Amino acid sequence: MSDYDDLIGRYVPGYGNIEAKLGILGEAPGPDEAREGKPFVGATGRMLAESLREVGVDIDDCYRTNVFKYFPGSLRFDSEELLKVNTGHTLQEGLPQLWEEVNLPSINCWLAVGDLALSTLTGKSGIFTYRGSILPSLNGKKKVIGTVHPAALFKTRGEGDKSVIPWRFWYIIKQDIYRAVEDSAFPELRLPVRQHGICRSSLQLENFIAKGMAESTRIGGCVLASVDIEASHNIPITIAIAFNAKEALSIALFNVGSWSAPGAGLTTGERLRIWRILGKFFSNPLIKFIGQNFKYDHEKIQNTLGLFIGRNRLHADVGLMSHTVQPEFRVALEFLTSIYTREPYYKDEGKEFDLARSPLEQLMIYNDKDAMVTYEIYEKLLLDLRELGIEDLYFKYKNRLHDFYMAMESTGFKTDEKQRHVMWDKYVDWYNKMGEEIKTATGYYINPNSVPDVKWLLSKVGLPERADTGKETISLLYANHAKTEAQKVACKNILKMRSARKTMSQYIGVLPDFDGRVRSSWRIAGTETDRSATHMLEPPVRPKIIVKANKKAQKRDIGTIVHNWTKYGEVGQDVRTMYIPDEGYWYGSADLSQAEAHVVANLADDKELLKLLWTADIHTLTASWLFGVHVSRITKKSPLRQIAKSVRHAGHYGMGKRKLVELLAAASLKFDTDLVISEWKAGQLLGVFHEYTPKIQSVFHEAIRYCINKENRTLVNPFGWPRTFHERYGDELFREAYAHIPQSTVPQQTKMAGLRVWDRVPDIRWVSEQHDSLDWMCKPEDFDRIARIVKEELETPIDFSRCSIPRDAIRIPAEIKVAKLNYRDFEDYKFAA
Numbered sequence: 001m002s003d004y005d006d007l008i009g010r011y012v013p014g015y016g017n018i019e020a021k022l023g024i025l026g027e028a029p030g031p032d033e034a035r036e037g038k039p040f041v042g043a044t045g046r047m048l049a050e051s052l053r054e055v056g057v058d059i060d061d062c063y064r065t066n067v068f069k070y071f072p073g074s075l076r077f078d079s080e081e082l083l084k085v086n087t088g089h090t091l092q093e094g095l096p097q098l099w100e101e102v103n104l105p106s107i108n109c110w111l112a113v114g115d116l117a118l119s120t121l122t123g124k125s126g127i128f129t130y131r132g133s134i135l136p137s138l139n140g141k142k143k144v145i146g147t148v149h150p151a152a153l154f155k156t157r158g159e160g161d162k163s164v165i166p167w168r169f170w171y172i173i174k175q176d177i178y179r180a181v182e183d184s185a186f187p188e189l190r191l192p193v194r195q196h197g198i199c200r201s202s203l204q205l206e207n208f209i210a211k212g213m214a215e216s217t218r219i220g221g222c223v224l225a226s227v228d229i230e231a232s233h234n235i236p237i238t239i240a241i242a243f244n245a246k247e248a249l250s251i252a253l254f255n256v257g258s259w260s261a262p263g264a265g266l267t268t269g270e271r272l273r274i275w276r277i278l279g280k281f282f283s284n285p286l287i288k289f290i291g292q293n294f295k296y297d298h299e300k301i302q303n304t305l306g307l308f309i310g311r312n313r314l315h316a317d318v319g320l321m322s323h324t325v326q327p328e329f330r331v332a333l334e335f336l337t338s339i340y341t342r343e344p345y346y347k348d349e350g351k352e353f354d355l356a357r358s359p360l361e362q363l364m365i366y367n368d369k370d371a372m373v374t375y376e377i378y379e380k381l382l383l384d385l386r387e388l389g390i391e392d393l394y395f396k397y398k399n400r401l402h403d404f405y406m407a408m409e410s411t412g413f414k415t416d417e418k419q420r421h422v423m424w425d426k427y428v429d430w431y432n433k434m435g436e437e438i439k440t441a442t443g444y445y446i447n448p449n450s451v452p453d454v455k456w457l458l459s460k461v462g463l464p465e466r467a468d469t470g471k472e473t474i475s476l477l478y479a480n481h482a483k484t485e486a487q488k489v490a491c492k493n494i495l496k497m498r499s500a501r502k503t504m505s506q507y508i509g510v511l512p513d514f515d516g517r518v519r520s521s522w523r524i525a526g527t528e529t530d531r532s533a534t535h536m537l538e539p540p541v542r543p544k545i546i547v548k549a550n551k552k553a554q555k556r557d558i559g560t561i562v563h564n565w566t567k568y569g570e571v572g573q574d575v576r577t578m579y580i581p582d583e584g585y586w587y588g589s590a591d592l593s594q595a596e597a598h599v600v601a602n603l604a605d606d607k608e609l610l611k612l613l614w615t616a617d618i619h620t621l622t623a624s625w626l627f628g629v630h631v632s633r634i635t636k637k638s639p640l641r642q643i644a645k646s647v648r649h650a651g652h653y654g655m656g657k658r659k660l661v662e663l664l665a666a667a668s669l670k671f672d673t674d675l676v677i678s679e680w681k682a683g684q685l686l687g688v689f690h691e692y693t694p695k696i697q698s699v700f701h702e703a704i705r706y707c708i709n710k711e712n713r714t715l716v717n718p719f720g721w722p723r724t725f726h727e728r729y730g731d732e733l734f735r736e737a738y739a740h741i742p743q744s745t746v747p748q749q750t751k752m753a754g755l756r757v758w759d760r761v762p763d764i765r766w767v768s769e770q771h772d773s774l775d776w777m778c779k780p781e782d783f784d785r786i787a788r789i790v791k792e793e794l795e796t797p798i799d800f801s802r803c804s805i806p807r808d809a810i811r812i813p814a815e816i817k818v819a820k821l822n823y824r825d826f827e828d829y830k831f832a833a
Helices: 031-036 043-054 080-087 092-102 115-122 150-154 169-183 202-215 268-283 294-304 318-325 333-340 360-388 391-398 401-411 417-442 451-460 471-480 485-508 570-576 595-603 607-615 618-627 639-652 657-671 679-692 695-710 731-760 780-794
Strands: 022-026 063-066 109-113 134-136 143-147 195-198 222-232 235-242 247-252 287-291 314-317 521-523 533-535 545-549 552-556 586-592 714-716 722-724 765-769 773-778 814-819
Touching: 022 092, 022 115, 031 043, 043 150, 043 169, 063 092, 092 115, 109 115, 109 169, 115 143, 143 169, 150 169, 195 360, 202 222, 202 235, 202 247, 202 268, 222 294, 222 360, 235 294, 235 360, 247 360, 287 294, 287 360, 294 314, 294 401, 314 318, 314 360, 314 401, 318 333, 318 360, 318 391, 333 360, 360 391, 391 731, 401 521, 401 731, 401 765, 417 451, 417 485, 417 570, 451 471, 451 485, 471 485, 471 657, 485 570, 586 731, 586 780, 595 607, 595 639, 595 695, 595 731, 607 618, 618 639, 618 679, 639 657, 639 679, 639 731, 657 679, 695 714, 695 731, 714 731, 731 765, 731 773, 731 780, 773 780, 780 814
Parallel strands: 022 063, 022 109, 109 143, 195 247, 222 287, 287 314
Antiparallel strands: 134 143, 222 235, 235 247, 521 533, 545 552, 586 773, 586 814, 714 722, 765 773
């Protein structure tokens, strides 16, 4: 019996000022509430009270109550019968009393905390969807603003549990609370007034553009227009244009769907006139565009529709702006809408559109709204950029990356089909061999991707049961528990078989684009540290390919994920052999040497370590420290060097021994070498590392902790980019903070160098950017000239005067390599005299 079983069923009435302007509605009392007989006095209540105090409101001046007023213990609200059995009451019986409270005349706004509270008041279900939206109550008498229940911050993540959220989400919950306080000052529902336009003629479109050109905001002599497309099967079917946040016009590109107005379908001649007007609009250099994830729209408008846009036409992308302002949060339009506008959630309007059944106006109005909302978000984010002093950082750096990655996607990779078949056969054989080894060692065949199969096999060989069968879990089982040959083979080969299958499906057996080239779609702001990321493409016209596998239809995109083509280890190198330069071209590659180590050494104010980084291979030297082996006996492919590399990474960023074991397990797969060690050994190696480089902890880590404590949890990297950390105060926050400046400085140095190279060599064909490296393709006669420029720009000194930890400027050496046959066989390039 738990210590609060005697509280189950205890009644907790509403409490607070009955003349309050703000009401707070929860789901049900917790144990603290049951003991004290008041709502919101436990941990959640204290968090709400603290947030309200920040905007000058005392929680006791608010009216607080719950949907269900009896303490339910650990019960959820899925079963009225079970609730009745355990508490003696049901949800339904308490609703009349609840609505009497809701309708208290003085209350202007209700803060609905949690999904049950939101759905009870508004009928809208899905708190993560509707949080932050200003909604009418079901009876139309009150305003409701929902937010996620803070209790979700304290949950322990279970397998597949999507209700658990990171502590940083508390910042978002607080924004919802502040909005509710703001709206409690007045009773009416104040929502944005927007004028939706549906294009019915070429004259209407012409007049709309002319009016926008005459009246709209100009920046540098150019008119700003927000543009958004809606697509079906990745073919744009409508385009919306907005010159401000209050008026937009949506244009149907084809006679598709159903039009409700009589004679709404346009003639072929009228449709052609509309296309000509759009062609002039998009090619007009006096118009610059605002978008959200505009790279998608740009590619579809230009490459699918054939309406030329060209370079230097993006004025601002609100996703990139948001990432510059708050890199820890999502950049999806629906999220930005909930933070920066008063527009209630509306994205389902687009999701519910059916080309065969829905009226086209439904999609066009939704399209209009996206364009206007995007414009409004741009205006709000521009103020944030100015307030933070990073307007130039955005417009001179982040915004320019749009064209940089568009060009990279355009280049793609030419494929050697013969080598592709060789690689496929190799990995099929390898996969089967790993399976046979498991059978020989354990006596069983299994499907390595089946969770029940893997759990059953691990149990059969005597390994402890675990809740999941992910890579980290199996790696730790291997490191800490695998003693017999059967246990070791089972763990190691399960991971290898998964790797082989992933390599075949995502890297070798990929589908090319229409021109036969393999491409990736680049996400410019892939991580909090400004690293880019890649994913597969969704092709136009052709739906995702349907492949029969395991008697189920599976959808496949085209293209590949370039970031997973590692330069080291068998798998990454194998994939690269399939890709060859265009005829008459070479591949070039420039890598910043030991880049993060340079930044860490500088932040640690370790001059000796900085000198070593220029004169020695730091990972080889670290291996000699850790294992007492002379550097001459440690090769670049030595397991000792790979272990040392992971130890250094863990030591730089304050990781513990358990995390180091996981890093080494991942490296084992990458290099197909057994690098797994015990947690005890990992702890010992970290201790030796810090003995040799004590300033990393005593200077660098201490400086980061000081900044986090004194600068409102904000760090600024050498390029002036701030990041405020919203995680819960503790070791996890500090580990993220240790990593941020080095891991954000390196990709920004790389990308800025790439932009400067592009300014100097406009015809360079960019191939890839990966954190600390730039790859390109050029003609042999141009290689030496371009390679010198790339090296010069990458080695531009990094000024640390604006950094949270001011230090001297440093220069990181760049290594240049050339490949003439394929994308794997790079060799050191020797510059001409």
